Amino acid sequence: MESGLGSVKVAVSPAEKYREYLATKGLRLTREQSIIVEEVFASHEHFDAEQLIVRLGRADQGRRVSRSSIYRSLAKLEEAGLIRKVARQEDRDVFEHDYGYPQHDHLICRKCGTLIEFHQSSLPEILAKVADAHGFRMEGHRLEVSGLCKECCRPPVSRPKKLNLL
């Protein structure tokens, strides 16, 4: 699901960036955490902990990582600024890349849950002014626009292209 937002050229890989962060804290980049970073940055799709747990908990021998390690790493990756929580869906925190990808926000379909990314440069500017007016030091923001996506807007029983596979 391409949304028209391109990726950004970054000097160092996510794994390297992560290692740098860990170093400043006297922490280590272990094999398990490397696997997690790799998996997380393998695609730009949004994801939640459970998905990683399924993918890596099932992975064969050398790539298996436990549930606990995944949760612990996600927390560190967030602190490191490599990922961020975008939303909460079905009682789960949903993450996305926050490194090597341009700033953007989301349209969230309340029916099918689809996340559509969009970029509007005027937003950060406006928010900066607002924050400033309140003596607030803005560090970031999270914006979710809820409603119905193009698909879900369409009246239900329209064109029966293929007889639905469910």
Place this chain on the structure above:
Amino acid sequence: MESGLGSVKVAVSPAEKYREYLATKGLRLTREQSIIVEEVFASHEHFDAEQLIVRLGRADQGRRVSRSSIYRSLAKLEEAGLIRKVARQEDRDVFEHDYGYPQHDHLICRKCGTLIEFHQSSLPEILAKVADAHGFRMEGHRLEVSGLCKECCRPPVSRPKKLNLL
């Protein structure tokens, strides 16, 4: 903590509005739910389920409401459009009034957790355009600006108003 946002004159009380909503669904406004609505709209502070549970679970004879009823009512109040989830703090959903109060967004201090409301009319307009461009039918939005509030920005040991506290 007044934020410069005034309340809006509404034709009917929250309780009445709620009753109307329930009526359309063939549901009932019970004594318990009346108590909950009353408590929720008693002040405009943000709140979470636990706070209500403590206040109403402890309330004397005629005003005690159970944990389950509170959760069930919060869900209905949200569907009715009387309240909405503003944020999630400490693993709890935080609610606020969404009826009888002007549209606004929040600055959230990552240190002390303070929620500062602000209103910026240009936002909905911008979002409407963005949504439109994506064939998305916008129904609402949620915007949280994170950072440090004025208080928490202040360096700890700055101006020695009174001679040294070290």
Place this chain on the structure above:
DNA sequence: CTAAGTGCAAATGTTTTGCAGAATC
């Protein structure tokens, strides 16, 4: 009457944690 609501306790489901052994600097 009878569908909806309530309270309770038990269940859910996600995320966190204590610990013992393993790995890293």
Place this chain on the structure above:
DNA sequence: GATTCTGCAAAACATTTGCACTTAG
């Protein structure tokens, strides 16, 4: 060698749900 990890199972929590009993309409 000491400190930080990992994996496991158990714990912690917020929220939900099944059920028998009440109650509003």
